[in-house]
Amino acid sequence: MSEAVPLPAGTTLGKSFEYGIDINLGTSAVPEWQPFRRISGFQPTFTPTTQDAQTYDDLGADNSDVTGWSFAIAFNVQVNRNTATGLYLPEIEALLARTRPSAKGEAAVVEVRWYHKPEIGTPNPADAGQGRATVAITRQNTGPNGEIEVLSVTLSGKGPYTEIANPFDGWDSTVAVIGTVGPEGAGDGDLVTITGTGFLGTTGVSIDGASLAATDYTVVSGATIIAALPAGDAGNVPVIVTNAAGASAPHTFTRGA
Structure with missing residues (x-):
């Protein structure tokens, strides 16, 4: 009989390949998230910045306060290119x-997000982050025997990273389905709650044909989005949520002015 301590029902062991990382090819206001394809060796590092808080009361023992957190991310990526244009993947x-x-200042900075991406089951909704970083790259395979071209990438964070809702919606991602939008009668600048399914990995929200900036909506979970209403006239307007699988069917919402 096994002496191992049993795990809760429904538990599965994590795998080393169950993470993903995206780069923003757009802007912070209107992001265009592109996953890195063919990666390996994903390794995030989170390092505390500490200050000495030692006093006589510590009786000679160390006493440090954490005043901030830095982050860095390393990974390897295979280099695929278009044979017609010669360009690598975007x-x-x-x-x-x-x-x-020529890359100096902001021109040397990328915006990335990383997240738990399990083979099976629901992704950890809180195991995800987003931040800005500078880039260092080296070639990994340099031998004469025709090895696969691989780049080793190191991203050094600029400031702390932001905790975000996990954008990965599973391998069998489907378009979002909107159930409700409310409260009805909300007007310009008011916050409305959009409920439904398939909201993890949302790439855009539009209300009455106006695409909202990324700062004007928050994906709270796979079932909830909070959005600020853009300026518009009172009446029935369509609300659409877009994710990696496509755009949802329009949901009619009665708004105020």
Whole structure:
């Protein structure tokens, strides 16, 4: 008989490959998240910044306060290119653009997000982050025997990262389905709650044909989005949520002015 302590029912052991990372090819206001394809060796590092708080009361023992957190991310990525244009995949091109001699200041910064991406089951909703970083790249395979071209990438964070809702909606992602939008009668600038399914991985929200900036909506969970109403006339308007699988069917919402 096994002496191992039993695990709760429904528990599964995590795998080393169950993470993903995306790069923003758009802007912070209107992001265009592109997953890095063919990665391995994903390794995030979170390092505390500490200050000495030692006093006589510590009787000679160390006493440090954490005053901030830095982050860095390392991973390897295979280099695929278009044989017609010669260009690498857009996520690779975006990294290389930040390492050219002309890349200084903000031109040397990328915005990335990373997240739990399990093979089976529901992704951890809180195991995800987003931040800005500078880029360092080295070639991994340099031998003469025709090895696969692989880049080793190191991202050094600029400031702390932001905790975000996990954007991964599962391998069998489907378009979002909107159930309700409320409260009815909400007007310009008011917050409305959108409920439904398939909201993890949302890439856009539109109300009456107006695409909201990323700062004007928050994906709370796979079932809830909070959005600020853009300026518009009172009446029935369509609300659409878009994710990686496509756009939801329009949901009619009665808004105020």
